[in-house]
Amino acid sequence: MGHSYTSRIVWTGNRGDGTATYRGYDRTWDIAVPGKTVIPCSNDPLLGGDPGKMNPEDLLLSALSACHMLWYLHYAADAGIGVLAYEDEPEGVGEAGPGGAGRFVSATLRPRITVRAGADLEKAQAIHGRIHEVCFIARSVNFPVSCEGVFTVEGAG
Structure with a gap:
């Protein structure tokens, strides 16, 4: 059974003359899926993007981490492990090839998970x-993803 996902991307970087010149427009857009919060985006700051806005690399890494988290919470609930808090600061490593073409070469998830005493x-x-056997995003990327989870037990310490 297939799933269908849609998105709406709206370029917001026209300064008045569109793409008349390479430096004459902004690399900004909104993710504007109807019925959802608009996410203002820009390209990577290394390429002149706005560092205060999400870029495609941020979004991919965040999607990978969120998918892992959601499956983790599901499996923990099934196993009777009481998760009280979960946060991650994933890191993606990219490279640029000749001509500037880039790609991710790896990602490391670093979740910090607080579990109930006795877990x-x-x-x-x-x-x-x-x-990674079931996560839709991890199964869709072509680079290795590793996980370095750290646990804290409620009330320990």
Whole structure:
């Protein structure tokens, strides 16, 4: 069974003359999916983009991390592991080839997960290894994704 996803991208970078010159327009746009919050975006700051706006690389890395998190929470609930907090600061490594063509070569997820006292930490850690078998985003990328999860136990410390 297939799934269909849609998005709406609206270029916002016309300064008045469109693309009459290479430096005469902004590389900005909105993700404006009807019924959802608009996300203002720009290209990578290394290419002159606005560092205060999301860029495609940010969005891909965030989607990868969020997909992992959602599956982690699902599997933890199934295993009886009480997750109380979850946050991640993933890192993607990219490279640029001749002519400026770039790509991700790897990503590392670094979730920090707080679990309820008494949780089986070995079982909690093992869940990470199962996720890339099912995560839609991780299964869709062509670069390796690793996970370095760290756990905190509620009330420990």
